[in-house]
Amino acid sequence: METQTAQPKIVAAPPGVEGPGYFATSFDRAIGMAKQYSIWPLPFATSCCGIEFMATMASNYDLARFGAERLSFSPRQADLLMVMGTIAKKMGPVLKQVYEQMAEPRWVIAVGACASSGGIFDTYSVLQGIDQIIPVDVYVPGCPPRPEQIIDGFMRIQDLVHNESIRRRNSPEYKALLESYGIK
Numbered sequence: 193m194e195t196q197t198a199q200p201k202i203v204a205a206p207p208g209v210e211g212p213g214y215f216a217t218s219f220d221r222a223i224g225m226a227k228q229y230s231i232w233p234l235p236f237a238t239s240c241c242g243i244e245f246m247a248t249m250a251s252n253y254d255l256a257r258f259g260a261e262r263l264s265f266s267p268r269q270a271d272l273l274m275v276m277g278t279i280a281k282k283m284g285p286v287l288k289q290v291y292e293q294m295a296e297p298r299w300v301i302a303v304g305a306c307a308s309s310g311g312i313f314d315t316y317s318v319l320q321g322i323d324q325i326i327p328v329d330v331y332v333p334g335c336p337p338r339p340e341q342i343i344d345g346f347m348r349i350q351d352l353v354h355n356e357s358i359r360r361r362n363s364p365e366y367k368a369l370l371e372s373y374g375i376k
């Protein structure tokens with residue numbers, strides 16, 4: 193019986209100049225391509241959106257296909273903070289500390305309505321969006337968002353990672369952004 197083997201998908205080369213026997217691109221683009229497919233997420237899951245994330249990691253959706261198989265529960269070995277669930281105001285300083293312990297470059301996704309805006313919990317004890325304490329790169333809507341939406345948010349992060357200049361983190365604009373959050 194004839195067996196079929198799956199062919200690996202070759203990642204598209206970054207924009208560059210091509211000719212017989214050579215291909216030239218910028219350092220930024222080459223580094224961006226490598227980083228884009230080797231993101232280490234830190235799941236900060238506090239409630240039901242975390243269950244959707246478990247489904248996103250499991251075999252049916254399999255976030256590992258995007259090069260993000262290695263989850264990190266240590267902030268120092270992570271570059272993508274995924275905040276999933278209701279964040280009580282008491283938990284805000286803990287979340288901020290986790291963010292501060294991550295090395296640059298780092299990115300943040302607010303997964304679901306609670307992390308993005310407080311969701312249905314418009315109450316004195318719940319943070320009305322994590323962007324009140326840390327900068328957010330991508331917001332994923334929904335209560336809860338489906339795994340496809342989480343994957344879509346992750347792919348938007350990949351776009352940012354791929355296209356970001358390696359010098360952006362040293363720019364005055366980025367430093368001003370962190371200062372506006374009181375983060376050094």
Ligand code: SF4
Pocket residue numbers: 239240241242276277278304305306307311312334335336337
């Ligand atoms: S957005 Fe909805 S599903 Fe997600 S943590 Fe909040 S209440 Fe739960």
